[in-house]
Amino acid sequence: MIFYLLRRLAGAVVLLLIVTMAVFAIFFLIPRLGGATSDQLAARYVGKSPSPEAISQVKHSLGLDKSVPEQYGKFVKGMIAGKDYDTGVRKVHCAPPCLGFSFRNNLEVWPRLQDRIPVTLSLAAGAAVIWLIAGVSIGVISALKRGSLWDRFSMGFALAGVSLPPFFTGLVALALFSYQWPIFKGVHYVPFFDNPGSWAWNLVLPWLTLAFLYAALYARLTRAGMLETMSEDYIRTARAKGLRERDVIVKHGLRAALTPILTIFGMDVGLLLGGAILTEQVYSLDGIGKFAVEAITQQDLPEVLGVTMIAAIFVILANLVVDLLYAVVDPRVRT
Amino acid sequence: MTAPIETTGVAREAHPEAIAESAGVRIEGRSLGQIAWARFRRDKVAMAGGVVIIFMILVAIFAPVITSFVGGDPAEYHDDLLDPVLNIPNGSFGGASWDHPLGLEPVNGRDIFSRIVYGARISMLVAFLATLLSVVIGVVLGTVAGYFGGWVDALISRAMDVFLAFPLLLFAIAIGSSLQGEAFGMKGDTLRVTVLIFVIGFFSWPYIARIVRGQTLSLREREFVEAARSLGATDRHIIFKELLPNLVGPILVYSTLLIPTNILFEAALSYLGVGVQEPTASWGGMLARATSRYEDAPMFMVVPGVTIFITVLAFNLLGDGLRDALDPRSR
Numbered sequence: 277m278i279f280y281l282l283r284r285l286a287g288a289v290v291l292l293l294i295v296t297m298a299v300f301a302i303f304f305l306i307p308r309l310g311g312a313t314s315d316q317l318a319a320r321y322v323g324k325s326p327s328p329e330a331i332s333q334v335k336h337s338l339g340l341d342k343s344v345p346e347q348y349g350k351f352v353k354g355m356i357a358g359k360d361y362d363t364g365v366r367k368v369h370c371a372p373p374c375l376g377f378s379f380r381n382n383l384e385v386w387p388r389l390q391d392r393i394p395v396t397l398s399l400a401a402g403a404a405v406i407w408l409i410a411g412v413s414i415g416v417i418s419a420l421k422r423g424s425l426w427d428r429f430s431m432g433f434a435l436a437g438v439s440l441p442p443f444f445t446g447l448v449a450l451a452l453f454s455y456q457w458p459i460f461k462g463v464h465y466v467p468f469f470d471n472p473g474s475w476a477w478n479l480v481l482p483w484l485t486l487a488f489l490y491a492a493l494y495a496r497l498t499r500a501g502m503l504e505t506m507s508e509d510y511i512r513t514a515r516a517k518g519l520r521e522r523d524v525i526v527k528h529g530l531r532a533a534l535t536p537i538l539t540i541f542g543m544d545v546g547l548l549l550g551g552a553i554l555t556e557q558v559y560s561l562d563g564i565g566k567f568a569v570e571a572i573t574q575q576d577l578p579e580v581l582g583v584t585m586i587a588a589i590f591v592i593l594a595n596l597v598v599d600l601l602y603a604v605v606d607p608r609v610r611t
Numbered sequence: 612m613t614a615p616i617e618t619t620g621v622a623r624e625a626h627p628e629a630i631a632e633s634a635g636v637r638i639e640g641r642s643l644g645q646i647a648w649a650r651f652r653r654d655k656v657a658m659a660g661g662v663v664i665i666f667m668i669l670v671a672i673f674a675p676v677i678t679s680f681v682g683g684d685p686a687e688y689h690d691d692l693l694d695p696v697l698n699i700p701n702g703s704f705g706g707a708s709w710d711h712p713l714g715l716e717p718v719n720g721r722d723i724f725s726r727i728v729y730g731a732r733i734s735m736l737v738a739f740l741a742t743l744l745s746v747v748i749g750v751v752l753g754t755v756a757g758y759f760g761g762w763v764d765a766l767i768s769r770a771m772d773v774f775l776a777f778p779l780l781l782f783a784i785a786i787g788s789s790l791q792g793e794a795f796g797m798k799g800d801t802l803r804v805t806v807l808i809f810v811i812g813f814f815s816w817p818y819i820a821r822i823v824r825g826q827t828l829s830l831r832e833r834e835f836v837e838a839a840r841s842l843g844a845t846d847r848h849i850i851f852k853e854l855l856p857n858l859v860g861p862i863l864v865y866s867t868l869l870i871p872t873n874i875l876f877e878a879a880l881s882y883l884g885v886g887v888q889e890p891t892a893s894w895g896g897m898l899a900r901a902t903s904r905y906e907d908a909p910m911f912m913v914v915p916g917v918t919i920f921i922t923v924l925a926f927n928l929l930g931d932g933l934r935d936a937l938d939p940r941s942r
Binding site: 302309440546550577590591 | 784786
């Protein structure tokens with residue numbers, strides 16, 4: 277078990293390194309390949325209408341005048357050890373973890389992101405719970421009642437679910453349940469510790485919107501997995517032992533069918549985050565997704581960079597959690 | 612599974628010789644393609660999907676011709692048809708009329724039908740070319756990984772895991788915003804569309820590569836490959852002449868199923884503002900503008916939303932139908 281955990285942890289660290297390289301490449305290598313000079317590149321990291329001195333100063337502090345490995349070194353070191361920025365008016369120290377400094381707002385990126393993380397976390401975690409529970413139970417029932425009206429209906433529903441973009445279902449949900457029949461009026465984020473009831477009530481529509489996208493897909497996967505496991509020999513053995521049908525299905529069938537679902541879920545955490553970005557945008561929830569979109573509209577590259585890093589770290593952590601859950605469900609991996 | 616006795620289709624395919632012998636007829640061999648086409652033709656739902664797709668492609672190609680009859684210029688303002696106070700179109704159903712069958716946009720009164728028709732161009736262009744790109748990368752890396760195995764396979768498989776685990780949408784946004792203004796000697800919509808194609812194509816190859824790798828792994832051990840190898844065939848010959856022809860089916864199926872994913876990907880990126888810029892029309896961009904007007908102009912969001920839904924659903928149905936036709940075991 278310990279060995280398994282250590283291996284997973286090491287894998288996560290390697291992945292984190294790859295992420296920093298990918299982010300570095302996206303923001304500093306690809307634009308350069310596209311023909312941007314280091315002056316133009318530096319100009320994106322200073323305020324509007326920058327002075328030549330400010331540009332050359334940023335160019336130096338980002339190491340844009342150095343070789344690529346040195347630039348990357350500076351990039352990583354800045355995040356871990358912190359960094360000093362000169363806005364022209366005052367000098368700012370960006371304390372670690374330093375995810376950059378936005379020259380448009382004259383603010384550090386990380387503290388502003390901190391307020392946003394609970395929003396995205398609430399949205400994504402709640403939706404994931406609904407999506408897994410709904411998807412798995414619809415799939416199990418479909419598999420047990422194969423060919424029935426329920427089965428056909430839910431599989432048709434699943435196909436519709438994967439064909440609808442969340443930014444459309446969200447809008448329809450808003451138009452119907454917030455405007456036409458104001459059950460969920462004025463959806464906005466309420467911190468959990470302020471008022472748990474209001475927190476949940478406001479998140480019902482966003483949760484359902486996000487969960488609908490993939491609950492459908494998971495229903496299809498669970499159905500296929502359940503059909504396969506229920507025809508295994510050990511299920512017959514379990515029945516022959518005289519176990520109650522419920523125990524056969526839940527303890528023997530479902531448990532085995534659930535493991536591959538969990539693996540796929542681990543891979544879909546990235547998709548979940550993508551869906552969360554879109555859902556936040558529809559419902560105007562101030563999460564990291566909306567932060568990213570606002571940063572794009574204002575062409576605030578340091579903010580986009582910071583949010584990309586945070587999102588990647590979030591996905592890596594979520595994958596680690598899924599790996600741990602995996603060890604709980606499937607005893608074979610605990611070696 | 613015990614199959615019920617059927618008099619048509621399935622039973623005849625299962626035991627062609629037996630039936631032919633009893634009937635005293637000489638049977639003709641059918642290629643996989645013919646069998647698949649015969650099965651596919653019976654799948655009404657998949658056929659319907661195919662018809663919708665062909666219609667959409669024609670709409671995209673003939674967009675200027677269609678809008679010259681109905682709708683007009685997608686960028687033309689019809690402010691005179693809007694309520695001067697509320698800024699929403701006069702009349703019911705978002706101002707629908709013979710001239711503007713799907714109504715008008717609030718605020719500036721552009722024709723929604725024309726914008727949908729022109730939006731189909733961006734959507735189809737990006738989805739098809741991005742899928743083509745990911746199929747090329749996916750097939751090359753998938754066969755290489757499956758055929759050669761060893762550290763090459765380990766490296767490519769790890770790369771696939773990493774790609775699949777990443778928040779693709781966010782990375783795509785990041786690339787979209789880091790390539791602004793002018794890059795690679797392109798600017799404006801040309802740059803945006805190219806960036807969309809490359810970003811989407813570059814991020815979705817693992818879906819194809821994973822399937823191709825799995826198929827290659829199992830095909831590699833088959834007798835006909837061994838026979839070819841024992842006759843002294845080169846790797847190149849085995850890959851191109853023995854393996855790839857057997858991979859055409861799965862590649863076709865999964866590329867068809869990748870297109871709808873890519874349509875949604877493009878719509879999402881345009882929705883978030885990294886796609887083509889106004890006044891060029893895109894379905895995602897239309898939904899983005901409709902987001903703040905769902906209360907007073909519902910038609911504005913319903914039309915692009917339903918268009919995306921129908922198109923994506925059609926591709927999904929076609930893909931499912933192709934899979935059933937080419938691989939009867941999957942049913």
